[in-house]
Amino acid sequence: MASIISLPRYNIPLKTISTLIIFLLQLLPDRARRSSSRPAVPAVIVFGDSVVDPGNNNYIDTPAKGNFPPYGKDFPGHEATGRFSNGRITPDMMASALGVKELVPAYLDTRLVDQDLLTGVSFASAASGFDPLTSTIALAIPMMKQLDMFKEYKEKLRKIAGEKKAASIISESLYMVCSGSNDVAEYFLDPLRRPIKDIATYSEFLMQTASGFLQELVNLGARRVGVTGLPPIGCLPSQRTLAGGVLRRCAANRNDLAKKYNEKLKRELNRLTAKDSGTKLIYVDMYSVLLDLIQKPQKYGFRVSKRGCCGTGTLEVAKLCNRLCHVCSNVSEYLFWDSYHPTERAYKIIVDKIIQRDLHLLL
Numbered sequence: 213m214a215s216i217i218s219l220p221r222y223n224i225p226l227k228t229i230s231t232l233i234i235f236l237l238q239l240l241p242d243r244a245r246r247s248s249s250r251p252a253v254p255a256v257i258v259f260g261d262s263v264v265d266p267g268n269n270n271y272i273d274t275p276a277k278g279n280f281p282p283y284g285k286d287f288p289g290h291e292a293t294g295r296f297s298n299g300r301i302t303p304d305m306m307a308s309a310l311g312v313k314e315l316v317p318a319y320l321d322t323r324l325v326d327q328d329l330l331t332g333v334s335f336a337s338a339a340s341g342f343d344p345l346t347s348t349i350a351l352a353i354p355m356m357k358q359l360d361m362f363k364e365y366k367e368k369l370r371k372i373a374g375e376k377k378a379a380s381i382i383s384e385s386l387y388m389v390c391s392g393s394n395d396v397a398e399y400f401l402d403p404l405r406r407p408i409k410d411i412a413t414y415s416e417f418l419m420q421t422a423s424g425f426l427q428e429l430v431n432l433g434a435r436r437v438g439v440t441g442l443p444p445i446g447c448l449p450s451q452r453t454l455a456g457g458v459l460r461r462c463a464a465n466r467n468d469l470a471k472k473y474n475e476k477l478k479r480e481l482n483r484l485t486a487k488d489s490g491t492k493l494i495y496v497d498m499y500s501v502l503l504d505l506i507q508k509p510q511k512y513g514f515r516v517s518k519r520g521c522c523g524t525g526t527l528e529v530a531k532l533c534n535r536l537c538h539v540c541s542n543v544s545e546y547l548f549w550d551s552y553h554p555t556e557r558a559y560k561i562i563v564d565k566i567i568q569r570d571l572h573l574l575l
Contacts, residue, residue, distance in 0.1 A: 251311040252575055253386045253436070255332030258303045258316060259358050259429070260390035260440075262338030262553060266301065267294025267318040269338045274351040276339035281535045282522060286543065286556055294318065296338060296529075297549045298521070299556030303334055303388060305563040310386065319361055326372045332385060335361045338530075341395035342421040349398065355391055355425050362432060382433040386574060389426065390440040392418055396469050397445060400455065411465070415472035423480050430484070430491055436574045437493050438566075441477055442470035443502045449519050450551035453526040460518060460526070462506075474499055494573045501565050505547055505558060512561055515545040522550045529553070 258264045262276065270279045270293075277294065278284075284292035286299040295301045303316040312331050317324060319333040337353030340346065347354040353361075369378040395418055399409075409417060422439075429437065445451055446466030455463035474497075481493040509517040519525030523537035529550045540546055549555045554562070 249311065253310055253312060253384060254381045255330065255385040256303060256307040256310065256312055256316055256388065257332045257362070257385050257434075258334035258336055258388045258390075259355065259362075259425075260336040260388070261340050261352075261392075261394055262296045262336075263393070263440075264301060264303050264334055264388060264390045265294065265296065265318070265336040265338045266303065266316060266321075266334050268320045268334065268336060268353060270294045270318070271320040271322070272337070272351070272353065274337075274339065276337075276350050276352055276530050278338065278530060278533075282533065282537065282539045285539065294338075296553040297556050297559065298543050300559070301556075302390070302559050302563050305560060306386070306388065306567070307332065309563065309567055319365060329365065329368055329372060330381065333365065335365075336390070339394055340391065341393075341398070342391050342418050342425065343395040343398075345402075346395050346398050349402075350394070355421075356428075359425065359428055359432065362429075366432070379433070383435050385434075385436065387429065387434045387437040388440070389429070389437060392422065392442050392473065393445055396442060396466055396473075397451065399469065400463075400466060411469045411472060415469055415476060418473050419476040419480055422477060423484065426481075426484060426493060430488065430493075435491050437491075438496050438570065438574055439477065439481060439493060440496045440498050441474040443498045444506065445470050447503065447506050448552055449525055449548055450527055450529060452518060453551070470499060492574055494570055496566055496570050498562070501562055502554075505561065509547055512547075512558075513544070514547045514558070516540075517547040519546075520548040520550040520552075521546040521555065525551060527551050 267279060269277050278296040279292050279294040281292055284290060284295065287293060304314065307316050308314050316332055316334050317328050319335050335358040339350035340352035340354060342355055344354050366382060369381060399414055444462065444467050446463030451463045451466050452460040478495045481495050485491060485493045505512055506517045520528065521540040521543050522528045522533040528537060529552045533550045543555055544557050546555055547558050
């Protein structure tokens with residue numbers, strides 16, 4: 213006959229049990245905790261250029277595409293979606309961190325379903341800019357055209373969710389606006405622009421154009437808007453090659469224009485926010501974050517910060533970064549994927565810093 217073992221009984225106070233449960237919950241991964249709670253925002257809605265384009269340019273006639281290998285090398289399923297990196301990009305990571313979804317799709321993606329629209333899309337187009345001429349040259353979707361697409365999106369949202377819920381999604385969502393880098397790069401390449409506008413004048417023109425876009429976005433219902441300042445464009449691998457001399461130093465004139473624009477943009481965002489207490493237009497400092505990664509790569513575990521992983525890493529981007537190019541063996545050691553865009557790992561570091569520093573200002 214099997215023996216019966218009598219286990220001792222312990223009278224553990226209820227308060228102690230509660231404390232233990234809370235402690236164990238804190239040990240769960242962030243994603244597990246997020247999955248059981250309500251997302252911080254209903255949707256993530258994105259406007260801008262290649263840094264935040266998940267593939268809209270796949271559906272328009274433009275040379276600015278990234279829907280072929282080696283792009284997407286480390287994306288789920290190794291799929292080249294049109295994202296200009298080896299994997300995910302900033303909107304995907306932001307939406308994931310907020311518990312909304314893992315990937316933010318392109319608005320023009322023909323495979324969209326209702327749930328995609330309810331939780332947010334990106335209208336961004338690689339090679340676009342605030343300056344209408346930039347988008348025209350590259351055959352990209354201009355920023356104001358992206359707003360027209362947003363208006364169309366709002367109508368679709370009303371049909372799916374009804375008037376009340378659609379209005380709630382529009383007003384409570386997180387909006388990301390990232391544009392202007394292509395304007396700066398093109399300004400120094402296009403001799404037709406420079407005689408007309410010096411750096412100070414052009415930075416003012418860009419700021420005013422950005423302001424007009426943001427005011428229209430607010431008029432259309434956006435209330436929480438993160439606006440990305442320009443990065444140190446002169447330190448991107450392609451700009452080092454084009455204007456950094458034999459030693460490929462950072463191109464000071466590009467960075468000077470970026471800094472002038474950023475200062476004007478910060479002041480303008482403060483002015484626009486003060487006009488409407490119900491609206492938050494937050495400046496997101498991309499300049500200092502990326503510059504720190506470029507100047508101190510070892511601090512973040514990178515080995516190479518002056519060249520991209522694709523090809524020689526000095527000029528290859530879009531169609532020049534293709535399946536015929538050599539790809540670095542250890543992408544995680546590279547800050548840049550091609551000559552213009554960061555790697556997925558670099559994007560993750562940037563997004564984590566933005567969330568830690570800026571997200572509470574919007575939410």
